[in-house]
Amino acid sequence: MKSAWTPQSKLPAVGTTIFTVIGQLAEEHHALNLSQGAPNFAPDPKLVESAARAMRAGHNQYAPMSGVHALRDALALKTQKLYGATYDPASEITVVASASEGLYATISALVHPGDEVIYFEPSFDSYGPIVQLQGATPVAIKLSPVDFHIDWDEVQAAVTPRTRMIIVNSPHNPSGSAFTSVDIERLTALTRDSKIIVLSDEVY
Numbered sequence: 632m633k634s635a636w637t638p639q640s641k642l643p644a645v646g647t648t649i650f651t652v653i654g655q656l657a658e659e660h661h662a663l664n665l666s667q668g669a670p671n672f673a674p675d676p677k678l679v680e681s682a683a684r685a686m687r688a689g690h691n692q693y694a695p696m697s698g699v700h701a702l703r704d705a706l707a708l709k710t711q712k713l714y715g716a717t718y719d720p721a722s723e724i725t726v727v728a729s730a731s732e733g734l735y736a737t738i739s740a741l742v743h744p745g746d747e748v749i750y751f752e753p754s755f756d757s758y759g760p761i762v763q764l765q766g767a768t769p770v771a772i773k774l775s776p777v778d779f780h781i782d783w784d785e786v787q788a789a790v791t792p793r794t795r796m797i798i799v800n801s802p803h804n805p806s807g808s809a810f811t812s813v814d815i816e817r818l819t820a821l822t823r824d825s826k827i828i829v830l831s832d833e834v835y
């Protein structure tokens with residue numbers, strides 16, 4: 632029997648995501664699904680074997696809240712080797728199940744009702760709804776055609792005393808554009824000595 636009461640959505644305007652739409656269409660038409668980073672190769676057998684070995688060895692309990700120590704150590708080492716950036720695995724690295732979880736946790740922890748969050752469109756489609764769920768205002772700035780670069784003067788003009796966060800995504804989904812050193816300099820200049828937090832979604 633259908634209940635007479637329907638729970639009220641906090642985000643009634645959010646429809647079906649483009650990923651679902653394109654995913655279904657791709658399946659229906661046997662087309663390549665370019666809407667998501669679906670690998671067209673099998674996982675490395677070493678990875679499959681290591682996961683199976685870990686499970687056979689009984690590693691099936693809760694991990695520490697911020698992630699298995701050995702994994703955080705390995706991530707710190709990788710970040711150091713690749714980017715020359717040093718992070719303390721004990722206090723500066725947290726392992727999450729997905730970028731979506733990381734985005735949700737970070738935005739809900741740091742963004743307060745009444746705050747404004749700047750991000751760039753086209754964007755990964757959960758940024759705006761997560762910000763709205765905090766009672767904050769998403770401020771979307773359109774990337775400039777043809778190469779989808781950021782117009783930093785426009786960003787500067789959009790900053791107000793309520794701006795709490797700027798979300799950047801480089802390399803960018805869906806355009807593939809990537810930050811230049813000038814973008815980093817402009818972002819640094821804009822946020823230095825401010826209370827604006829930069830959330831950098833580097834999922835790719």
Ligand SMILES: Cc1ncc(COP(=O)(O)O)c(C=O)c1O
Nearest residue numbers: 729730731732755800804832834
């Ligand atoms: C820019 C961007 N951020 C975050 C995500 C979410 O990643 P995950 O699947 O790890 O939640 C995606 C997925 O396509 C993405 O394109």
